[in-house]
Amino acid sequence: MIEHIVMLKLTTNHDAQELAAVMTGLADLMTRLPGAGRFVLGPNRNYENLSPGFSAGFIGSFETPAALANYAEHPDHKSLATRLVALCEGRVAGIMVFDLDTGDADPA
Numbered sequence: 001m002i003e004h005i006v007m008l009k010l011t012t013n014h015d016a017q018e019l020a021a022v023m024t025g026l027a028d029l030m031t032r033l034p035g036a037g038r039f040v041l042g043p044n045r046n047y048e049n050l051s052p053g054f055s056a057g058f059i060g061s062f063e064t065p066a067a068l069a070n071y072a073e074h075p076d077h078k079s080l081a082t083r084l085v086a087l088c089e090g091r092v093a094g095i096m097v098f099d100l101d102t103g104d105a106d107p108a
Helices: 016-032 065-073 075-085
Strands: 002-008 038-044 056-064 095-101
Touching: 002 038, 016 038, 016 056, 016 075, 056 065, 065 075
Parallel strands: none
Antiparallel strands: 002 056, 002 095, 038 056
């Protein structure tokens, strides 16, 4: 399984309603794609003080790299990603993506 981890440096004046709409759209997309699993999101609590500036993030689970590629190339994802980039400090520079291959075959 691939855990698609996305960390966000949101601008201080980002539109919270737009962020919520983008997250809802991504969560909905995950329910419609084969090989996509859970979608979780939330604020960064930064308990170890190792990720300053990254205020929020989300994780999407995918059964295979191909399922993740299908998500990444989907027109809805591309549209939502464009909107998300606009909410981040430095645009694309304000987003960190880490794709963790856990080796698990079961997305549950």
